[in-house]
Structures are given as C-alpha cells and as structure tokens.
Amino acid sequence: MPELGTLRRWVIGVDIGGTNLVVGVVPFEGGAPLSLRSASTEGKRGPDAVVEDIGAMADAVVDEALDRHGGGRDRIAGVGIGCPGPLDLVRGRVIVTPNLGWNDYPIRDRIAERLGLRATLDNDANCATYGEWWQGAGRGARSMAGVTIGTGIGGGLVLEGRLLRGASGTAGEFGHTTIDFTGRRCACGNYGCLEAYASGPNIAARAREGIEVGYESSILDLVDGDLSAITALTVYDALLLGDRYAREVMLETARILGAGVANIVNMFNPEVIVVVGGVTRAGEHLFTPLRAEVKRRAFPTAVRACRIVPGELGQAAGVVGAAGVFVTDGGVAE
C-alpha cells in the first residue's frame, strides 16, 4: 500500500436535509464525489440517532472509496457539514431546525467526536451554493448567488471565493425577501416572501388551486385523481409530458421567481446566479421565462453581466459544498 504523501487527501461531506441525508467522500482538491450514500431523515428522529446514522454512512463511504482508490483512513482530512438553520456558526450548533425538530444541538462537535476528525458547519443552502461555485455551474466566477428551491427557498452568496455569511450567519436568505409587501403570510412570520409563492409546496398548492376550480390537466391523472397527492414533482412530470396547464403554472412560477432573482441582480450585481433544486427539472420551461422576467425588471447593465443557469451537481451539491467549506475555512491538506 502506498505511503500517505504520495496519495491525495479527501474530505467527508455531510448534507443534512429536511427529507434526505447525503454523505460522500470528496477529493480535497475538488472533483466529483468518490462515493456517495443517501438516506431518509423523515420521521423526526432525535439528533443523536442521526449523528449515529451519519457516522455509519461516513464509515461506509470512506471504506468504499478506500477499496477503490487505496490508502488508509489517514487520507481523510476532515468533515464538512451542511445543516438547515438557523445555526450558531461560531459554536457549531443548531439553534433550531423546524423540519427536523431539533433545538440547540452541538451538531458540529458531535459529528467531529464520532468520526475523530476536525469538522466545519454551515447552512445547507450555503453549502449547495458553495458546491456549485467550487465544482459546478459557478466555477471561476468572482461573484455568484445560489438560489436553492425545495421545501423552502434558500440561497447563498460567494464573493471572491468566500461565502458571505453576514453578521449573524444568516446572509443569503433570498426565500425570505418580500416581493409583495401586502402579500400572503410566510411560515417565517413575514408577509409576501418569495418562498410563500415559489417553494416546492407552494408550486404544488398553486397547481392544486387551479385544478380545484376546473382547469383540465394530466396532473390529476398522475396522482390517480387524488388532489392531496400533488407535489411540485408531479407538476414537473406533467410539464415534461406536454401538459398545458402545468406549463402555465411553471410560467407563473418563473415570473414570481423572476421578481426575486431581479432583486438579487440589482442588489449584488453578480456574474452568475445558479438555481439549484427539483424545479430545475423544468429546464427551459423555467429558465426561458425566468430570464425574460429578470430582463424586464433589473438594470440592463447588470442583466447583461449575469448568467442565470441551473446547477450542475444535482443532489451532490450540498455534499461537495460542505466539503468545500471545510477545505476553504477549516482545511489543512496535510
């Protein structure tokens, strides 16, 4: 077996989501994950049990990568963790995660202890954003915004290769920017947030509302007539089957997202905005009207300077980005 020193080092990336847990091994210098596993986090299990799952999954992906590429556990430089927030980044703690039901939990140090490795923590949307900047659609950009669309809408900002975290670690919360100051209440307490219109569940809700008032759509066939079973994924599936009503719902979604993305363009003037999440399955049904709406709303010089593109890393963005945060902020290659 070759000595360490002739072998490149790796980082474990952990992406804790409201529905899925993904763990992978990522080369320290960047690149696609060498091994990757995912599991469900549904059922609101306690954080200690999830830390144990993460430990077992990390052992498995490391063994798998070592089997394929050789070397020993000392190839692992550390572990980068992405987790829904709000988080206390300084102390490495979850303050509260509504989707997981955790409160004030020292997630960073528990995972570090379990794996016997140094660890860094950042929020899930920051990690997905950083992954796309480090190894994905934002590579090489001096300024990038990531917009993550799933159960909620999150985001992150990368300036000159560093995440902008802000004074209390909550910068980049694009989902909770007001696009309609007299608009509908959002789960965060604000009114008229982008998330209240364009998150996955809200895309599904808008689709459902139209069908309830009589729009014909193959969406209903895809759920065997069960309205309550419609999710955003059903809408994307119907769209790709050519459903006209699903296309209308997506056009409306693109226009609403366009207002939020135009705000990012006028506030940050980034080189690239990367949209991450299931909604990117809609492809040009989303991106063509989204770009048109941003062009209609934002400053021409800023629009011309900005590419608006889907992420390239898919489900691995969070794991790659969590590892990338470790490399940038906490990592020592040898």
Add this chain to the structure above:
Amino acid sequence: MPELGTLRRWVIGVDIGGTNLVVGVVPFEGGAPLSLRSASTEGKRGPDAVVEDIGAMADAVVDEALDRHGGGRDRIAGVGIGCPGPLDLVRGRVIVTPNLGWNDYPIRDRIAERLGLRATLDNDANCATYGEWWQGAGRGARSMAGVTIGTGIGGGLVLEGRLLRGASGTAGEFGHTTIDFTGRRCACGNYGCLEAYASGPNIAARAREGIEVGYESSILDLVDGDLSAITALTVYDALLLGDRYAREVMLETARILGAGVANIVNMFNPEVIVVVGGVTRAGEHLFTPLRAEVKRRAFPTAVRACRIVPGELGQAAGVVGAAGVFVTDGGVAE
C-alpha cells in the same frame, strides 16, 4: 512655511448630484472636511461647463484650506468623484445620467486634467455610503449597507472596508428592488420598486393624494394652499410642527421602507444599516416605526445583529466618501 512631509496630505472630494454640486477638502487620514462649497446643478448645463465649475470650486476650497492650515498645492494627493450613474467605472465615464442629461462622458479624466491630479470615480450613493462607513455612523462595522433617500433611492454595501461594486458596478441598487411584484411602474422600467413608493417625490405625491381627497393638514398652509408646491421637505416640516396627517404619511413611509430594509437584512445580514438623506429629518417619527417593521419582517437573529441608524455626515457624506474611495482605491499618501 513648513516643508511637505511634515504636513499631512489632503484629498478633494466632489459630489455631483441631480440638484447640488458639493466640493470639499478632506484629510487623507479622514475627518471632517476642512472646507466645503456647494452650488446648484439645475438647468441641465452641459458636462464641460460643470467640469469648469468643479475646477473653480476645487481651487477655491483648496485655497481656503491652505489659508487656514498652511502648505502648498502639493498637499493635495488627488480627487475622488461621486456622480449619479449608471457609470462605467473601469473607463471612468458617465454612461447616462437622466437627472443631468449627460451621455457617455469621460467625467473622471476631464476633472483629473482640469485639476492636474489623479482621480477616482464611483456612483453618488456608493460614495455617501462609504463616507458614512469611513467617518460617520458606520465606523468600525465589518459589514454595512447604506440607503440613500432623495430624488431617488440608492444605496451601497461595504464589506470588510471595501465597497461591493458587483460585476458591472451597479451593486447596492436597493431603490430598484421589487417590494410589490404587481405594483406601480417605476421610472427604471420595473414594477413595484421601493423607490416608486418611498423616494422624496413619492413621499410628496402620497401626501398630496391624501390632501386632495380631503385630509386636513398644516402641509397645505406651509405651501400657501398650492398643492403642486408640496415636497418631501414640506412633509417633514409639518411633521416637526406636530401635524397629524404628516405623521400618518411618515408612518406609511416607514412601513414601506421597512419592507425594503428587511430585504437588505435577510439578504446581507449587515452589522449596520445607515439611512442617509432628507428623510432622516423626520427622526424618530421615521426610525421607530421603521425598526418595528423590520423586526416584524426579518429574521430575529439578523435583526438583533443589525443597528438601523441615521447618517451622521449630512450633506458632506458624498464628499467625504468620494475622498475616502480615492484613499482606499487610488490613493498614495506620499
């Protein structure tokens, strides 16, 4: 007369506004202007004539400062210029300034030639923001947003002591963020911009509309019954005289601004937001409901981390900031 080398150096700051031109001498190390003059820019004179005015005003303020403090013209390290945009920062040109009627004009180099000094250029709102960070209400903050409220609403972002300019020099355009995506058309072409509700002229327009439909107010007395003469300053004057309707108009303004400022809080999570412009004359009639609205809308941890305060430099913010930009980006002290 003492030799240069024992004397501290100075920078000329130039703040070109849609209605006023302000020129001053600022110590290289920072501090209040040593001398300051202002003149009107109304009447849409050509840029060459304005450059000549700037030259004459600069000569006058330099002579005044030298008379008081001694030394010769070699005390002047250079000139920092703030100008409404959009600008081409790399080439130092005005692309177009609607309020001044200028198009594609090499303002930076013309002023540099006239004064025989090196010059830097940035937009007026960035300069006012930078002035408040360098010498005003944002001193010492690692992250600050400036919101400038006048004829329009502009702004800027300072991170770790540097202005965030963005990919094409237009970052920080808070006035042109959408707070109502189906809302009123803005002069920029977008719909529902913050500026379309809360700029000086729009504050006046909202006050006028209420009086037209019968609200009683001393605002009308202040303009001798001439509705068309109402400006935002009239509203602030009436407010300070205890006028109840003016207070309602300001409360509404604070709530609308609160939605825009909450977006800044959730996107950037800055340590401080400095509000600059005539509207700050409303004092706590503005700031108390503004802070309450931001608290109602933005993330609690981000709200707690952020002070929302009026600027401290008044009309000198732009001149001080323009000089500060020269010091930071273009300046060599000796």
